[in-house]
Amino acid sequence: MTDSLPMPISAPITPAQRTSILNLLRRAARAEILPRFRALDPSEISEKTGRQDLVTAADKGAEAMIARGLQRMYPHALIVGEEAVAEHPEIRDKIGDAELAFTIDPVDGTWNYAHGLATFGIILSATRFGVPVFGMIYDPIMDDVVIAETGGPAEMFLPKRRLTRRLGVSPGGQLSELQGFIPFYLLPEEKRSEVGAALPLFERSHTLRCSAHEFRLFAQGSVDFHFSARLTPWDHAAGALIAKCAGGHVAMLDGSEYNAKLRDGVLLCASNKETWERIRDAFAFLLEPPAEG
Structure with a gap:
């Protein structure tokens, strides 16, 4: 859990901080998300705005754990978690004025997760006055992450294999x-x-x-x-x-x-x-x- 992420061209968040954030997501996945996958009790699944918009105990538990960890690392940062905003919508209003804010989607693809499909992930970003400067998308099933920072490349990092590869888009076309x-x-x-x-x-x-x-x-x-x-x-x-x-x-x-x-x-x-x-x-x-x- 101490494997270091590669240094991007520009580093608004230091390599050590990036590693700490990734380790936080991995711990949240092990503690709150993976143990409940395909083992959720019906009482642990509820609707927010309708049948297509679900929340589970894993969403709430993982977000709380990630938010606590980020707040310890960045005491003055605004933390904008999906489930926190569902209860306190005014949090979202502050993101455009925040010098540093973190957004958290603790289980993106909750409908998939709640129905036993392994297509879900954790999404985290850092923004400055609403402009994204750091992004991390973690796959708890495969234990790998896609990461980018302003001025740097997009890369996939596989912690267990200590392997990094650079990503690139398709050629496009008609x-x-x-x-x-x-x-x-x-x-x-x-x-x-x-x-x-x-x-x-x-x-x-x-x-x-x-x-x-x-x-x-x-x-x-x-x-x-x-x-x-x-x-x-x-x-x-x-x-x-x-x-x-x-x-x-x-x-x-x-x-x-x-x-x-x-x-x-x-x-x-x-x-x-x-x-x-x-x-x-x-x-x-x-x-x-x-x-x-």
Whole structure:
């Protein structure tokens, strides 16, 4: 548990701190997440906003453990955990003004986790005034992590094997050649029919119900784009930075920069600017205001 992570080009968080954060995630996974996987009692699963939005005892326990550890390491940092925000929404309002904030998604892909699917992960980011500067996406099942910092590459680190490899996005291409992730069920209802009509333009579009693994696959070049709606900083801040550091073109659908304080809009990550523009053009109707009833 003391294996050191590689030094990035720019280090707003020191190598020792990065190692401590990773070790914190690994401990939380061993203590709170993995023992409950496929062993949850029904009483340990509940709905937040509906049947598709679940929370489990593992989410709550892991977030509490990670938040305590981060607060000890960074006493003055703002901690923005998904489950804490569910109970105290005002926490999220502070992220754009915080010199240093950490976002935590303790079990990203909770629906998968609660139903026994091994496609889930822990997402953590550090932001400065809402701008992501550090991102870490940890896979508890495989015990490996994808990590990036501003100015550095995106890398996968396998602690047990002490192996690091640099990640890079796909070459991109024409729409008919592209594969990517589109969370259809998270799109505004009034736009879904138009989005559905556009899906045959692509070679393949789907969703894993897990931003952690979707962003990891994009950074590894396995898919060509990642489309995010209903912005939440614990889901998207780390992934946006990792996608950019892997060589992708990352921007809001209107061309503006992503910031973790944003609540509305669509975040689009694509292999390069040309590919990004083709996808943006295909979904330009999402930028139009809804028709008045």
